[in-house]
Amino acid sequence: MRRKVYTKDQILKAAYEVVENEGFSGFTARNIAKKMGISTQPIYLEFKNMMDLKNTLLDEICNHLYYDVFPVVRTGDTIIDLGLNYVYFAKEQSNLYTALYVQEYGGGKKMHDFSYSYFRELIREHDKYKNLDENRINALHVGTWITVTGIATLMSSGIIEPTEEDIVHLINRAIDAILDSDDISVLEKL
Known part of the structure:
Protein backbone atom coordinates (compact mmCIF):
# COMPACT_ATOMS: atom_id res chain seq x y z
CA MET A 1 0.00 0.00 0.00
CA LEU A 58 5.70 34.62 6.47
CA ASP A 59 7.84 34.73 3.31
CA GLU A 60 4.88 33.42 1.28
CA ILE A 61 2.56 36.00 2.84
CA CYS A 62 5.08 38.80 2.18
CA ASN A 63 5.24 37.72 -1.48
CA HIS A 64 1.45 37.79 -1.67
CA LEU A 65 1.35 41.30 -0.16
CA TYR A 66 4.24 42.50 -2.37
CA TYR A 67 2.81 41.27 -5.68
CA ASP A 68 -0.97 41.12 -5.16
CA VAL A 69 -2.10 43.40 -2.32
CA PHE A 70 0.15 46.45 -1.86
CA PRO A 71 0.66 47.47 -5.52
CA VAL A 72 -3.06 47.86 -6.35
CA VAL A 73 -3.50 51.30 -7.96
CA ARG A 74 -6.28 53.31 -6.35
CA THR A 75 -5.29 57.00 -6.63
CA GLY A 76 -2.10 56.88 -8.69
CA ASP A 77 0.04 58.10 -5.75
CA THR A 78 2.00 55.00 -4.72
CA ILE A 79 2.41 56.09 -1.08
CA ILE A 80 -1.30 56.85 -0.65
CA ASP A 81 -2.18 53.62 -2.48
CA LEU A 82 0.08 51.61 -0.18
CA GLY A 83 -1.70 53.11 2.83
CA LEU A 84 -5.12 52.39 1.36
CA ASN A 85 -4.15 48.83 0.42
CA TYR A 86 -2.83 48.20 3.94
CA VAL A 87 -6.08 49.52 5.44
CA TYR A 88 -8.25 47.46 3.07
CA PHE A 89 -6.17 44.34 3.73
CA ALA A 90 -6.77 44.85 7.47
CA LYS A 91 -10.51 45.31 6.94
CA GLU A 92 -10.98 42.43 4.47
CA GLN A 93 -8.72 39.94 6.25
CA SER A 94 -8.87 41.21 9.82
CA ASN A 95 -7.84 37.91 11.47
CA LEU A 96 -4.78 37.58 9.26
CA TYR A 97 -3.93 41.27 9.64
CA THR A 98 -4.12 40.98 13.43
CA ALA A 99 -2.02 37.81 13.41
CA LEU A 100 0.66 39.42 11.24
CA TYR A 101 0.85 42.96 12.54
CA VAL A 102 -0.70 43.07 16.01
CA GLN A 103 -0.30 39.79 17.92
CA GLU A 104 2.68 39.45 20.20
CA TYR A 105 3.94 36.26 18.52
CA GLY A 106 2.78 37.16 15.04
CA GLY A 107 4.84 38.49 12.16
CA GLY A 108 6.22 41.32 14.25
CA LYS A 109 9.67 42.50 13.23
CA LYS A 110 9.67 40.52 9.98
CA MET A 111 6.44 42.20 8.84
CA HIS A 112 7.69 45.63 9.92
CA ASP A 113 11.00 45.16 8.07
CA PHE A 114 9.17 43.92 4.97
CA SER A 115 6.77 46.87 5.02
CA TYR A 116 9.61 49.35 5.58
CA SER A 117 11.70 48.03 2.69
CA TYR A 118 8.62 48.06 0.43
CA PHE A 119 7.90 51.65 1.51
CA ARG A 120 11.53 52.68 0.80
CA GLU A 121 11.30 51.15 -2.67
CA LEU A 122 8.26 53.29 -3.41
CA ILE A 123 9.88 56.43 -1.98
CA ARG A 124 12.93 56.05 -4.24
CA GLU A 125 10.69 55.90 -7.33
CA HIS A 126 8.36 58.76 -6.30
CA ASP A 127 9.16 62.23 -7.69
CA LYS A 128 7.69 63.98 -4.64
CA TYR A 129 9.81 62.06 -2.11
CA LYS A 130 12.92 60.72 -3.85
CA ASN A 131 15.22 63.52 -2.62
CA LEU A 132 14.37 63.15 1.08
CA ASP A 133 17.16 62.35 3.52
CA GLU A 134 17.19 59.14 5.58
CA ASN A 135 15.76 60.77 8.72
CA ARG A 136 12.84 62.27 6.82
CA ILE A 137 12.15 58.97 5.02
CA ASN A 138 12.14 57.12 8.34
CA ALA A 139 9.88 59.77 9.90
CA LEU A 140 7.56 59.56 6.88
CA HIS A 141 7.38 55.79 7.22
CA VAL A 142 6.72 55.89 10.96
CA GLY A 143 4.14 58.68 10.67
CA THR A 144 2.19 57.07 7.84
CA TRP A 145 2.52 53.63 9.50
CA ILE A 146 1.00 54.97 12.72
CA THR A 147 -1.79 56.69 10.78
CA VAL A 148 -2.78 53.71 8.60
CA THR A 149 -2.39 51.23 11.47
CA GLY A 150 -4.74 53.33 13.59
CA ILE A 151 -7.27 53.53 10.76
CA ALA A 152 -6.85 49.83 9.91
CA THR A 153 -7.27 48.68 13.50
CA LEU A 154 -10.34 50.83 14.13
CA MET A 155 -11.92 49.80 10.81
CA SER A 156 -11.18 46.08 11.18
CA SER A 157 -12.81 46.11 14.61
CA GLY A 158 -15.87 47.95 13.25
CA ILE A 159 -15.37 51.10 15.33
CA ILE A 160 -15.08 53.52 12.40
CA GLU A 161 -16.23 53.39 8.76
CA PRO A 162 -14.39 56.15 6.93
CA THR A 163 -14.80 56.61 3.19
CA GLU A 164 -11.81 56.15 0.91
CA GLU A 165 -11.75 59.92 0.54
CA ASP A 166 -11.54 60.28 4.35
CA ILE A 167 -8.65 57.81 4.52
CA VAL A 168 -6.77 59.56 1.71
CA HIS A 169 -7.28 62.89 3.50
CA LEU A 170 -5.91 61.50 6.80
CA ILE A 171 -2.86 59.94 5.11
CA ASN A 172 -2.17 63.18 3.22
CA ARG A 173 -2.45 65.18 6.46
CA ALA A 174 0.11 62.89 8.11
CA ILE A 175 2.48 63.14 5.12
CA ASP A 176 2.16 66.93 4.87
CA ALA A 177 2.69 67.39 8.62
CA ILE A 178 5.90 65.33 8.47
CA LEU A 179 7.22 67.00 5.32
CA ASP A 180 6.45 70.50 6.65
CA SER A 181 7.74 69.94 10.19
CA ASP A 182 11.05 71.32 11.39
CA ASP A 183 11.08 68.84 14.26
CA ILE A 184 10.64 65.18 13.36
CA SER A 185 12.87 63.98 16.18
CA VAL A 186 10.17 61.95 17.95
CA LEU A 187 9.43 60.02 14.74
CA GLU A 188 13.13 59.47 14.03
CA LYS A 189 13.51 57.64 17.35
CA LEU A 190 10.69 55.16 16.75
Missing part, protein backbone atom coordinates in the same frame (compact mmCIF):
# COMPACT_ATOMS: atom_id res chain seq x y z
CA ARG A 2 1.38 3.42 -0.99
CA ARG A 3 1.69 6.09 1.65
CA LYS A 4 0.19 9.45 0.87
CA VAL A 5 2.84 12.11 0.48
CA TYR A 6 2.13 15.58 1.82
CA THR A 7 3.83 18.42 0.03
CA LYS A 8 5.35 21.55 1.47
CA ASP A 9 2.63 23.56 -0.30
CA GLN A 10 -0.19 21.55 1.31
CA ILE A 11 1.35 22.05 4.74
CA LEU A 12 1.81 25.78 4.08
CA LYS A 13 -1.81 26.07 2.94
CA ALA A 14 -3.02 24.40 6.16
CA ALA A 15 -0.68 26.57 8.26
CA TYR A 16 -2.03 29.67 6.51
CA GLU A 17 -5.62 28.62 7.27
CA VAL A 18 -4.77 28.01 10.92
CA VAL A 19 -3.18 31.47 11.24
CA GLU A 20 -6.03 33.08 9.31
CA ASN A 21 -8.60 31.53 11.66
CA GLU A 22 -6.79 31.35 15.01
CA GLY A 23 -3.81 33.67 14.71
CA PHE A 24 -0.33 32.57 15.70
CA SER A 25 -1.60 31.42 19.08
CA GLY A 26 -3.01 28.40 17.23
CA PHE A 27 0.14 27.90 15.15
CA THR A 28 1.19 24.48 16.42
CA ALA A 29 2.21 21.32 14.61
CA ARG A 30 -0.73 19.54 16.23
CA ASN A 31 -3.28 22.13 15.00
CA ILE A 32 -1.85 22.17 11.48
CA ALA A 33 -1.78 18.36 11.36
CA LYS A 34 -5.35 18.23 12.67
CA LYS A 35 -6.44 20.65 9.94
CA MET A 36 -4.92 18.26 7.36
CA GLY A 37 -6.19 15.11 9.07
CA ILE A 38 -2.67 13.72 9.49
CA SER A 39 -0.04 13.18 12.16
CA THR A 40 2.62 15.81 12.81
CA GLN A 41 5.34 13.65 11.21
CA PRO A 42 4.92 14.96 7.61
CA ILE A 43 5.32 18.52 8.90
CA TYR A 44 8.70 17.71 10.43
CA LEU A 45 9.77 15.83 7.30
CA GLU A 46 9.23 19.00 5.23
CA PHE A 47 10.35 21.64 7.76
CA LYS A 48 13.27 21.62 10.22
CA ASN A 49 11.05 22.90 13.02
CA MET A 50 8.04 25.16 13.60
CA MET A 51 10.17 28.31 13.28
CA ASP A 52 11.25 27.15 9.80
CA LEU A 53 7.58 26.63 8.90
CA LYS A 54 6.60 30.02 10.34
CA ASN A 55 9.39 31.84 8.47
CA THR A 56 8.49 30.08 5.22
CA LEU A 57 4.83 30.97 5.73
